[in-house]
Amino acid sequence: MTVRVGGGQGFYGDGHLPLRALLADGVDYLVCEALAELTLAILQKDRQRDETLGYTRDLPLYVAAALDDLLDGRTKLITNAGGINPIGAGRAVVAALRSHGVTGLKVATIVGDDIRPRSGELGLDGEILFANAYLGARPVVDALEAGAHIVIGGRIADASLFLAPLIHEFAWATDDWDLLARGVAGGHLLECSGQVSGGNYSGDWWVDPSPDLVGFPIGEFEADGTFVVTKAEGTGGRVTFDTVREQLLYEVHDPSAYLNPDVTVDLASARLDDLGQDRVRVSGVCGAPAPATYKGLVCRPAGWSAELKATYGWPDAEAKARAAVRYLRGRAEAIGMNVNEWCEEYFGVNAFGGPTVPPSPGGWEPPEVTARLAWRCDSPEEAGRLGREAGLLGLSGPPMIAGTGRSRDGKPTQLLALESLAVPRELVDSQVRVEVTEV
Amino acid sequence: MVTLALRELCGVRSGDKGDISDLSLFADDDAAYEVIRAEVTAERVAAHFGDLVAGTVTRYEVPNVWALKFVLTDALGGGGPRSLRADNLGKTLGGALLRLEIEVPASIAAASVRNGRRAPLDRSG
Numbered sequence: 001m002t003v004r005v006g007g008g009q010g011f012y013g014d015g016h017l018p019l020r021a022l023l024a025d026g027v028d029y030l031v032c033e034a035l036a037e038l039t040l041a042i043l044q045k046d047r048q049r050d051e052t053l054g055y056t057r058d059l060p061l062y063v064a065a066a067l068d069d070l071l072d073g074r075t076k077l078i079t080n081a082g083g084i085n086p087i088g089a090g091r092a093v094v095a096a097l098r099s100h101g102v103t104g105l106k107v108a109t110i111v112g113d114d115i116r117p118r119s120g121e122l123g124l125d126g127e128i129l130f131a132n133a134y135l136g137a138r139p140v141v142d143a144l145e146a147g148a149h150i151v152i153g154g155r156i157a158d159a160s161l162f163l164a165p166l167i168h169e170f171a172w173a174t175d176d177w178d179l180l181a182r183g184v185a186g187g188h189l190l191e192c193s194g195q196v197s198g199g200n201y202s203g204d205w206w207v208d209p210s211p212d213l214v215g216f217p218i219g220e221f222e223a224d225g226t227f228v229v230t231k232a233e234g235t236g237g238r239v240t241f242d243t244v245r246e247q248l249l250y251e252v253h254d255p256s257a258y259l260n261p262d263v264t265v266d267l268a269s270a271r272l273d274d275l276g277q278d279r280v281r282v283s284g285v286c287g288a289p290a291p292a293t294y295k296g297l298v299c300r301p302a303g304w305s306a307e308l309k310a311t312y313g314w315p316d317a318e319a320k321a322r323a324a325v326r327y328l329r330g331r332a333e334a335i336g337m338n339v340n341e342w343c344e345e346y347f348g349v350n351a352f353g354g355p356t357v358p359p360s361p362g363g364w365e366p367p368e369v370t371a372r373l374a375w376r377c378d379s380p381e382e383a384g385r386l387g388r389e390a391g392l393l394g395l396s397g398p399p400m401i402a403g404t405g406r407s408r409d410g411k412p413t414q415l416l417a418l419e420s421l422a423v424p425r426e427l428v429d430s431q432v433r434v435e436v437t438e439v
Numbered sequence: 440m441v442t443l444a445l446r447e448l449c450g451v452r453s454g455d456k457g458d459i460s461d462l463s464l465f466a467d468d469d470a471a472y473e474v475i476r477a478e479v480t481a482e483r484v485a486a487h488f489g490d491l492v493a494g495t496v497t498r499y500e501v502p503n504v505w506a507l508k509f510v511l512t513d514a515l516g517g518g519g520p521r522s523l524r525a526d527n528l529g530k531t532l533g534g535a536l537l538r539l540e541i542e543v544p545a546s547i548a549a550a551s552v553r554n555g556r557r558a559p560l561d562r563s564g
Contacts, residue, residue, distance in 0.1 A: 037457065038528070041520035202450040202465075202533065206558040242450065242465070245504040249463040251454030253510050255501045268501050302521045343516065343523035352526055353535035355489035374523040416520040418457050 003169045005162055005186070007217045008032045008066075009079070010193030012039045012056040018194065018216040018235065019065045023075065025232035027218060029165040030069075032062050032079040033158045033191040037297065040155070041416045043083040044129045044299055054085030060096035063150065067097075070105060070149050078140060078161050082154040084130045086111055089152050090437065097439045105439050108143035110135070110153035112432030115296055115423060122423065127301055129416065133294040133428045136261030138174070140164030142434045155297070157261050162187025162219070170223045180263035181287025182225025185270060188258070189229055189247050189282070190217045196229060196247040197278075198237025208236050215278075226283045228275070241274040244282070248272070257288070259295070264288040293422035302417035303340060304383040307374035308390050313400040314367050318349050320398035321371035327397060328373055331389040341376040368402075376415060383412035441545050446537040447554040448547075449475065453533035458521075460492070460514035460529040462536055464507045470547050472505035478541035484509050487539045491532075509536070 006027035008019050012034045023030065034056040047054035059081040069075040082089040090109035097105060115122065116131040124131060132155035141164045143151040153161075163183035166172060172179045189196050194214040198205075208214075215235025221227040229239055237243075248267055252258040258265040264287060271284040308328060312320035325344050332339055345351035347370035360366075377383040393401055445451075450465040464479065466472040481498040488496075494512030501508055515529050516522035526532075548554055 036519075037455075038519040200452065202452060203553075204556065204558075245465060245506065246450060246452045246463065248504060249501060249506055249508055250452055251456055251461050253456070253459070253461060253508075254499055255506075255508055256499070268503055270503060272504065299520075302517070305523055307523075341523060345525055347525075352531040353538065354491040356487055356491070356535040356538045358538070372525055374525075376523060415517075415523075418518055418520065420457060 001169070001223065003028050003166060003221045005029045005031060005165060005190065005219045005221065007190035007193050009034055009062065010191065010195060011036050012042065012058070014193055015212065016061060016065055017212050018214060019062070021232040021235045022216045022218065023066060023069050025218065027075055030066055030075050030077050031161050031190065032077065032081060033161060034059070034079060034081040035083060035155060035158070037418055040084060040130060040132070040297065041299060041418070044416065045414065047084060052088050055083040055089035055092065056081040059089055059152070060092055063093050063096055064100070067100060067102070071102065076144070076149050076151070076165070078151045078164065080153045080156045080158070080161055082109065082152045084114065084132065084154060086152055086154040093150060093152060094437055094439055102439055105149045106147050106436050107150045107152065107439065108146060108148035108434055108436045110139040110143060110151065110156065110432065110434050112139070112428060113153070113155040115428065118427055121427060122421070124298055129299045129301060131296060131298045133296045133423045134261055135294070135428070135432065136160045136290070137164035137167055139432050139434050141167050143436070144168040146434065146436050148436055158191040159184040159187030159260055160262055162190055163262055166221055177263050177287030177289060178285070179225045181265040182227065182285045183221070184260045184263055184265050185267060185282060185285045186219045186221060186227045188252070189244060190219050192247060192250065193217065194237060195250070196244060197231045197239050198243055201243050201246065203242050208238060210236055213237065225285070226281065228279050228281045230279045239278040239280055241272050241280060244272055244280045259291050261290060261294055263290050294425055294428050296421045296423040298419045298421060300417045300419070302415040303376045303378055304380045304412045305374055305376045305415050306383040306387060306412040307372060308387065309370055309372045310393055311368055311370040311402050312398060313402060314365055317366055317369040318346060320400065321346055321369040323398045324393055324401070325371050325373050327393065328386060328390060332375070332386050335385060335389065337377070337385050338382055339375045339377055343374040345372040346370070347372065380412040387411070440542045441548045442540050443543045443548050443554070444537060445475070445479070445539050445541065448543065448551050449537065449553070451533035451537055453530050455515060455519060455528045458513055458515050458518040460511040460532050462509045462511065462533050464509065464536060466505040467552065468505065471551065472502065474541070474543055474547055475507060476500060479507060479539065481509070483539065484536065488535070
């Protein structure tokens, strides 16, 4: 038996177009991974505005895209799109299904990753906007065993979303570390959608550069954990040794000890065989016991930022841009603005790469330079003050200013600090629940 | 030996976790891997990034895919939602790593398919 698992989403805001080809190709499970660290911060801002939010709001679109396949039993949908409000997400999906007149589908909602109510026990003080533990595959397996067609969780570890259907289908033991490691390695490769099948590829990316044509990935898993990474027939992008290895090591830190709530994975033990025709077989991955604790992520407010941009044309573009920034910082001082941190960047000079950028060849000047000045203050009111001082640059600053744009530069946004911590497993496991609603 | 920027020899992918930048550097065969393993040390990478990275650089060797992994701490101005930088996730830092110049045997430089390869530039609009 081969189990086909599709990577239908890599982040909140990913494209929906490739889902069609993925589903047409046929996947037993469609896994939509919606959460990055940054996403949780975005969802927190949503929930601050409206308590019923806090999940990725395009979730009903994914359900709608997969609805025919869900109804005829061709696929099941697993997602962590519940974000910091899986109950709200579950309600939104049930409402969407009812509005489509759907009956006979079971929707499972997984809660228990929220550890903010346990802050005291965890020794977390100060204002906490959200605190979540990264759950493993277990509650997703429980949901599948309860017959769920759609499984919605919150902060479930990305790769564990993919491991769960494999545990369910192959009845892998929860301490068979090699098998679990293979499932997690597969999930890790599939969890970023197009990033394994040609997206963000650092090689000759220009050979196939159309993002709308890139096929989202499919993993074809065998009971021994060996799998092939491929993509839907007729789609663009590519699955090769090179695209797969770039994703294999993505954000894993120590490749020999990639930590996941279900297992510790030795990605350096993986053998990659490029079979051609967009098929790469991954085998031999070894595992070790899961970490003793769950990883948690705590979010705290970290001040307010705003920014201004001004672009100057040749000649002396960089000198003008730097003069403009000096003027702005001088104005901030003159009006007594309380700034905790400044960030100066010069696009066209070295905004990206800083000291790694070599000096320009003698006499060469960039045709234009954009100055970007960002700052952090304690309050939005304070951060907003400098925006009102920038107008003088228009007629009274260095010559040839342009391109300040039509956006409202200077409007403050809240900064959020994320911190990871170790969370005792018992504290989390005792509060995890799976609720199944039948529509 | 020839002096070569890593761009001519390696692929790269940048990632982030909190304030950590996580960079993977890929060679294309055993010989090129041995060269980057000898040349691209954690110390050289730390010196290359200078004050862009406030913390430490740790290197891991991944020979099964001819890769080196660099984990850079305090590298993103506080991390994605906290950083004031335009590139708050450090997606461009992999490219910055590719600027690093190393000494490479001429035969390995000549054998690299990446050497001198450039994206075609179409300005026709």
